[in-house]
């Protein structure tokens with residue numbers, strides 16, 4: 001498919017006001033990099049490997065090593081006359097593809113997008129209303145920026161332990177109770193592919209006079225095929241963090257930050273520009289930047305391949321539905337008011353009918369069948385296919401149907417405990433003097449750490465919150481369960497906790 005080249009509107013003030021021709025069949029950054037690789041005969045600068053073929057790194061990367069070039073290279077990152085560079089053109093194309101006013105390329109993942117966003121919104125107010133299933137980079141960013149999270153508990157499937165999002169009504173109630181909050185921040189889609197009602201959430205946030213930030217780490221591919229959910233930006237979000245490497249097809253660790261078009265764009269755009277150098281390397285990887293440019297080109301121009309990925313997973317789902325041992329866990333998930341749509345590139349299979357928990361099934365699929373599945377809970381496994389990637393569907397189906405015919409397994413998912421009250425602000429708690437005490441003696445003390453039992457991975461305690469007996473019991477029980485894991489714990493059994501020194 002070929003796209004008409006057209007001129008970028010003048011409103012795009014990224015480094016230069018000069019118009020950039022938009023042709024999505026091109027990958028200007030990657031093409032400029034290729035020209036450099038074929039024309040430069042001698043390299044005498046960083047990176048110090050100099051693309052020398054007689055190095056271990058060259059054995060690993062082959063010709064790709066030559067694509068690892070220094071920043072601020074003329075003809076790629078900059079133009080001597082100040083006209084738009086290949087990097088400017090690549091970012092402009094990405095902004096156009098996702099429907100953004102501006103797009104920034106990130107080389108330290110969506111984590112960098114979250115850290116940057118925290119720093120960039122600090123001037124809007126100290127409190128932020130946020131879904132409690134926020135990624136750890138949001139908690140860290142809030143500590144760095146001095147933000148206090150007002151958390152809203154996401155919906156959690158009580159049978160399968162899957163996390164969804166929050167509803168517009170729940171956001172409305174939280175913003176009404178905290179009128180001084182400077183922004184609203186939600187995670188959509190969830191790890192399980194549940195997409196929130198972003199248009200409704202954006203409407204609520206705007207009615208309360210605050211921007212809506214969406215952590216769309218798991219939805220970088222949204223909007224690039226009619227059967228995929230619309231992306232958050234096109235549904236009214238003001239700032240979107242996107243982990244392009246997850247399902248969007250770029251290299252690991254590369255991501256994007258997209259700015260929306262609404263009333264907050266001027267303010268947020270300027271503050272992102274100031275915050276980004278605080279989280280970026282001055283030597284961003286050209287390989288990662290080129291990967292983002294090429295991923296955008298493929299997403300826009302190879303819709304037929306995305307259709308193949310979707311059709312392939314649909315056939316896998318149909319094959320597993322025909323086997324009474326399996327249930328497709330997303331089939332009835334839209335009954336939950338917090339779920340607006342489901343990502344068709346996620347395959348969520350309830351394996352309990354085989355007599356195996358999701359964790360056991362994932363282990364078997366890996367060791368007995370050579371199939372790597374993204375993640376598992378007690379009840380389900382979650383597989384995924386990147387948009388436009390080919391899946392060996394028959395091998396995947398054979399691996400699932402090769403699982404045992406055991407007695408159906410019941411697993412007990414414990415309801416999440418109510419978090420303790422906030423005693424200290426997040427930043428003070430995160431950087432305070434601390435001590436480590438036995439978990440039972442931590443009850444009534446103030447937590448210095450963030451701890452989240454998996455699944456579902458929603459933080460049970462955040463820095464500055466009181467540690468309750470209910471939370472301690474839950475963490476210890478979660479850690480003791482087969483495959484139990486508590487992220488942030490000092491030891492696997494949660495025998496000790498780090499608290500603020502009195």
Ligand SMILES: Cc1ncc(COP(=O)(O)O)c(C=O)c1O
Nearest residue numbers: 108109110111135187215217243
């Ligand atoms: C919701 C969410 N946001 C952000 C991130 C961070 O993404 P990255 O690994 O690209 O830094 C993750 C990682 O899994 C995530 O699940």
